[in-house]
Amino acid sequence: MRELQKAIVEEMGVKPQINPDEEVSRRVDFLVDYAKAAGAKGFVLGISGGVDSTLAGYLSQKATEKLREEGVDARFYAMRLPHGIQHDEDDAQTALTFIEPDHTFTFNIEKAVTGVDVAYQEGFGGRLADYHRGNVKARLRMTAQYAVAGEKNALVVGTDHGAESITGFFTKYGDGGADILPNFTLNKRQIRQILKHLGASEHIWSKAPTADLLDENPGQLDEVELGITYDQIDDYLEGREVDDDAAAQLEQRYLSTRHKRTIPVTLLDDWWRQG
Numbered sequence: 001m002r003e004l005q006k007a008i009v010e011e012m013g014v015k016p017q018i019n020p021d022e023e024v025s026r027r028v029d030f031l032v033d034y035a036k037a038a039g040a041k042g043f044v045l046g047i048s049g050g051v052d053s054t055l056a057g058y059l060s061q062k063a064t065e066k067l068r069e070e071g072v073d074a075r076f077y078a079m080r081l082p083h084g085i086q087h088d089e090d091d092a093q094t095a096l097t098f099i100e101p102d103h104t105f106t107f108n109i110e111k112a113v114t115g116v117d118v119a120y121q122e123g124f125g126g127r128l129a130d131y132h133r134g135n136v137k138a139r140l141r142m143t144a145q146y147a148v149a150g151e152k153n154a155l156v157v158g159t160d161h162g163a164e165s166i167t168g169f170f171t172k173y174g175d176g177g178a179d180i181l182p183n184f185t186l187n188k189r190q191i192r193q194i195l196k197h198l199g200a201s202e203h204i205w206s207k208a209p210t211a212d213l214l215d216e217n218p219g220q221l222d223e224v225e226l227g228i229t230y231d232q233i234d235d236y237l238e239g240r241e242v243d244d245d246a247a248a249q250l251e252q253r254y255l256s257t258r259h260k261r262t263i264p265v266t267l268l269d270d271w272w273r274q275g
């Protein structure tokens, strides 16, 4: 294994193979134990219709039921957070049918995104670029989830996992802003494997990942933007050989996105001086 690969695999905690039942129960227990320690009354999570939030939503609902069995008056608040009309709304509904959350709310972020864009225009002239408006969408989804979490004394669940963390493929303080990450240490194929094992529909577990943040390119596939496949990322995280070009690209992304995997830099930090 490449030297940096070894360090990254250790940081992401991905195992070469998993037992789906064990992974589900330790993640549910983690959510339960943490909520109890935090004195929280449940969880909030955006359900997009993608693979990651389907698993995190399932785990959150199971953990909430367990909390109730243990006497905590907990609820899981699943949030639909479309921007206008979501082109794959049906997938989000399929995911919700699988998860069976206690509560489902729809909070359409379009007006809030437009509000930011208009204020930007008034201040600077010219609209926000589609790419930057995309990050505004992710941050407003985070804002909406924290609004509910505050009201309901709940924790915001994030969906970050090894195959996204390694590339920094999330919006800083957007979908990257959360309280607890039950999918962490899994890669993308393991998330699919668990969902398949749990009986989710094939349409959901085999769905191609999309951040779906662009007005001008709805449903753009992550792999197209990244220029690297999840199979290559997953192989790398399982400690397998991947071709040199892909490994180098992955490592370059890992190094250039370290600021996203840490709290804001202060005078006491020196990790960023190391290249």
Ligand SMILES: Nc1ncnc2c1ncn2[C@@H]1O[C@H](COP(=O)(O)OP(=O)(O)OC[C@H]2O[C@@H]([n+]3cccc(C(=O)O)c3)[C@H](O)[C@@H]2O)[C@@H](O)[C@H]1O
Binding pocket: 135, 138, 164, 168, 169, 170, 171, 172, 173, 174, 175, 210, 211, 212, 213, 222, 225, 259
């Ligand atoms: N070295 C550094 N040290 C400290 N801070 C640094 C920095 N370099 C940039 N920054 C800051 O970080 C900002 C850039 O980071 P950020 O705002 O995240 O923006 P950025 O990384 O450019 O964009 C987010 C990426 O994640 C993808 N994404 C987002 C959301 C969800 C998903 C998904 O898969 O669902 C994927 C999205 O498609 C895009 O490729 C800069 O504007 C600057 O403020």
Ligand SMILES: Nc1ncnc2c1ncn2[C@@H]1O[C@H](COP(=O)(O)OP(=O)(O)OP(=O)(O)O)[C@@H](O)[C@H]1O
Binding pocket: 045, 046, 047, 048, 049, 050, 051, 052, 053, 054, 079, 080, 081, 082, 083, 086, 141, 159, 164, 175, 207, 208, 209, 210, 211, 212
């Ligand atoms: N339209 C949406 N409605 C609700 N939540 C959303 C929406 N878009 C994104 N999110 C939230 O942002 C998170 C990050 O998006 P991301 O695309 O990485 O995950 P996903 O859509 O669940 O899975 P996949 O990576 O397979 O597309 C989602 O898991 C979800 O919690």
Ligand SMILES: [Mg+2]
Binding pocket: 048, 050, 051, 209, 210, 211, 212
């Ligand atoms: Mg998605």
